[in-house]
Amino acid sequence: MVRPLSRTEPSVADRTRTVAAWESLFRAQVTVMRALAAEFPSEVISLNEYDVLFNITRAPGRRLRLKDLNRHVLITQPSVSRLVDRLASRGLVTKTDDPSDGRGTIVAITPAGFELFREVAVKHMDAITRHVGDALDERELAELTELCDRLRVSVGGEASA
Template sequence: MRALAAEFPSEVISLNEYDVLFNITRAPGRRLRLKDLNRSVLITQPSVSRLVDRLTARGLVTKEHDPEDGRGTIVAITEEGFALFRRVAFTHVDAITKHVGNSLDEEELRTLTELCDRLRLGVSEEQRAQRSDESPGA
């Protein structure tokens, strides 16, 4: 991870900003509810909100009210944001390939992906359970 972080083009965008853009680009139409984005990244909800505000100010994403939920917000990547994401992604993928990709064969990479997905889903379920335990009347 240190080697990946050292080679990440942080003068262009932070790793957390990249993570947010990555998650938005994976969503249908490159649009994602802020609530769903919060579940997918490794930083706290207030930090995600501030980060999205900074990305909006830079013209990399837009925010709009969720038409299906008046309290919700939809975050979408702009063309400028997507171009920046792709440029950084190529550099980042090259570093991942250099430091990780050559160490594992295809089957090991599939297994690693499955394990990471299981861990990510497990953490999401645990966080949902904690939030419901903390809600009033629980």
């Protein structure tokens, strides 16, 4: 169960500790992302394209509204739209009008896109395991997951995003 963080006003000491924790989290994330980007195991798709495919594969039916995809990926909305267009032109995703909202777009991964995603994912997971899993034990990984989920929920996101 993910519980929200307290919204009480922190003391000066708490504020200092909070900023130090944020700085540590941010620097760890940047360091790990740079290492993963440097080792990204594909010349066929970029890390950002992989992120889009990853999020689509996690959605029910491997289909996702473009609006929802924008909330989950690490790049800005205009960049996502252009990236999805590039993936569609390469046959890795399809775009269709949302039948429940004519203004919306549904993005779905194609079989070729899913096959490419899986090939890259296996190698990418090896790098993630080396950089994250080898640095933390099972208990620490579970705790890190819970803490990150709590932060995401506290800021207004979903725990399972």
